[in-house]
Amino acid sequence: MVLDTFDTEVETGRVLTMPTDGTGLSILDPWLEPFKDDLRARYTHFKTYESKVQEQGGFESFTEGHKYFGFNVAKDGTITYREWVPNATTASLVGEFNKWDVDAHPMKKIENGVFEIVLGPTSKGTPVIAHNSKVKITITTPKGERLYRLPAWIRRVTQDLEVSPAYDAVFWNPDKSYEFKHPRPKRPTSLRVYEAHVGISSSEPRIGNYSEFTRNVIPRIAYLGYNTIQLMAIMEHAYYASFGYQVTSFFAPSSRYGTPEELMELVDVAHSYGITVLLDVVHSHASSNVLDGLNMFDGTDNCYFHGGGRGHHELWDSRLFNYGHVPVLQFLLSNLRYWMDVYQFDGFRFDGVTSMLYKHHGILYGFSGNYHEYFGDLVDEDGVMYLQIANKFLHDKYPDVITIAEDVSGMPGSCRPVREGGVGFDYRLAMAIPDMWIKLLKETKDEDWNMGKIVHTLTNRRHLEKAITYCESHDQALVGDKTIAFWLMDKEMYTNMSDMTDRTPIIDRGMALHKLIRLMTHGLGGEGYLNFEGNEFGHPEWLDFPRQGNNSSFHYARRQWNVLDDKLLRYKYLNEWDKAVQNVEEQYGWLASPQAYVSRKHEGDKVVVFERGNLLFIFNFHPTNSFADYRVGTNLAGKLHIVLNSDDPTYFGHNHIDNSSEFFTVQGDWDGRQNWIQVYIPSRTGIVLALA
Incomplete structure (x- = not known):
């Protein structure tokens, strides 16, 4: 039988002829050839539910359940x-x-x-x-x-x-509804995400509100150069310390931060800066609360959820949706449209996608990357179908929408179009990267860092599927762990972060590595970048919500903007470095460029060199050794100049590099590149060069 086909253009510029039965992924990835029957069955299941939606009047009316x-x-x-x-x-x-x-x-x-x-x-x-x-x-x-x-x-x-x-x-029926004044920005080519939580966005030990975030935080985000805000904990949740992940009312923005109109204004003002706004949407599970949630809504345990054990998440103590039930499908799809239409959000970061994709929900399951893990009885076909339906609908209805998957499994095709057999997300979070950095900081001395392993973790992602890279998110900041800055500098952040004190070895090392970790992750790790609120300037301490275990204290459930705004403190240097990185990326667009070519990862020198987006990145992670006239290879040809330098005193550097230096390439093979230059690269320094 000859299958109907369609053509798809991939990022390499190639045009491939793809079958229309959902097995196109096997064209992109030949390792999926043995699983064509599974892909075909998965796509057939999607088409079955797509037809059910059409029978209910089509997506346009089906997704307006809230009306x-x-x-x-x-x-x-x-x-x-x-x-x-x-x-x-x-x-x-x-x-x-x-x-x-x-x-x-x-x-x-x-x-x-x-x-x-x-x-x-x-x-x-x-x-x-x-x-x-x-x-x-x-x-x-x-x-x-x-x-x-x-x-x-x-x-x-x-x-x-x-x-x-x-x-x-x-x-809720106010006399006058909020009128949006600014259009949605176009989807950014390079996605630079600022992950934020409205409630912790005040320096005061209390719950912040939408209006304060609009007035005080959005200008900071715009100053830094992020083009996307990802808002956490917006959907109403009864327990503040759940970080918003135990949703009780899916169509209600949390009243603890203010009114619906104030949230609308927040989104509108972000749009006025050209910033897109994503909602952290929780469709992976729901609160088990009965009186104020969906649990036992009609007196049974299987109204919105699976009945019995299948409807309970053992670790989260929450309820699991029955995605294959058409009324539930309408509820969730309408929920997405509601946030897009009523609040003018620009897309979603889907939480807990691993739990949705697999019947085991990822509980005590270590994914090895074996393709058999992504097919067969382990997979929840209805969960996959819902995500395919949701992504297909969103991208058809809103061409500039952005969807991100929080998934640790690395399921093939997560970020490929549904018509190819994919799940349809635009990006997935590269969750192994922050784990790597924290593990290194906890367990390994600088001089023993393995450059090859670091580079491998940063570049180990599926070809033609976009990833959002990050050094740390809210997960790494929670109590029980520490921010990268706190791992690096710990108690000295309380005593030696003032410009009035001498540079101590711990502060010197911590500030230098904080900059290098961020730049290398940004340049090498993905097609998008994410930062959690406050970590850009080395936020001190951890994040801990008021709860019984800490006497309901708000001390750690806030962002200490005061330490950044105090010009005598050194946090300002990290903030300016973060701003410089975002601005140079905006100018050169390395996130939207093909994956980097790594020409050097020298274990003895602790030097890493790579090219991406017509830029040459050079890192020296060595704790003590600086290198004069260090030869690095490049395919760039001509005169190069410095566009980023972590040793610049503006960023608490030692000013050992002259930013006006020019570098002229010499033709000749070096590290597999056509040309080479010689540079001075001090210890714990990163520089980025561009053609003059």
Whole structure:
């Protein structure tokens, strides 16, 4: 049988003819040839559910569930409220508006487990439910039990920790909605991501808010040169210390930071700077809370989730969605569209993708890279299907959307189009890289660092699939671990980070390696770069949310901008270095360039040399040895000059290199390159050269 085909152009410029049965990945990666039947079956499963969506009216209407379910207000003030509660015998809408009378506003069962109520306006043409008043749905089960729940599609949930239950669903219908003033920026060619958490963004020991972030933090991000903000912990979660990963209300932005309109303004102001904004979306699991979450929503354990053991995540103590159930599929896809349309987010970082892809959820499973791990009974075909459907819909609907997978498994095709048999993400996080750096800092002396192993970890990624590299994210900053700066300098950060004190060996080493680790990771590690809020300037200490174990302290649940803004302290040097790296990348675009060619990784000298984006990167990690007239190879030809120099005093360097130096290439083979130059490269220094 001759298969229909399509042509696809890959980053190398080649045009490949691809089959349309989902086995195109085997053209890109011949090692997948033995798994063509698995790829074909996976794609067929995707097409089956794509057809189910079409049968439900197509993606355009199917993904607008938020305009059908939940509370929707017509222009004449009529309120329509619908909820899917398939196990309910009766349902009623209760709230402050009817004094919580279960008999006052019964709902009508219309079809497929959906209950509905239509409330006409008042005589003045206003909704009968007041803006910002509390509401719930109450149902009775076949056993006669009465249950109270927060509406699943509610758009506002508030908290009062002094009462129980502490969380209230709120009918949110302000007189005037926020009007966006700025268009979405185009998707960046080079993705430079600033990962941030609104709540910890104040220097004060308290929860920060959306308006403060807009006013105080976005200008800092723009100054540094990041073009993307990734916002964590926005979807409402009952437990602050969960870092936002135990979501209770999927359509409600967390009220602990402010109002929905203030979040809209945050996104809008970021757009005014040309910065895209990604939402850290949690569709991998949900909070096991009953009174304020989706768990046991209709009295059964299998309404939104798998029933029984399959519906529980053992390590996270959370519930697992049944992605193969069409109402759940609509809920999650509509959730994505809601955040894109209502809040104008530009894309998503999908949390916990490994848990979604595999039936074992990655629990106690060490991926070896054997292709058999990515197919067969270990894989959750519905989880893969949902991610394919979500990515396909998002990229069809929003051409500039960005999707990122947090996945430790390295599943082949995660970042290839669905039509090829891929999962459809744009990027995945290169999660092995921060683990490598922390492990080195914990266990190995500088002089024993293996340059070859470092380079291998930084470059070990799938060809034609984009990765976002990073030295440390929020994971590495959490209590129990330390930031890279804290691993390097520890207690001396409390005593020797002032310009009024002498340079100690520990501070000197720590500042130098902090810069080198970041530059090498940025230049060599991926097609995008991520930094967690504050780590760019060497944020002291760790991150720990208020909890029972620390007497509910906010001391570590904040960002100490004060140490950066104090011009007598040395954090400013690291901040300026980070700014310089982002700006040079913006100018030369190495992240959007093909993977680097590494010409030297010398173990004795501790020197690494590579070329990327028409730039020559040279690193000397040696703790004591500097090298004069050090020969390095390059395919660049002509006069080179310095565009980045970690030894510059602007960045707490020793000023041993003249930034005005010029280097003229000499023709001749060296380290497999056509030309060579000679440079002075001091110990613990990195420089980047470009054609003049």
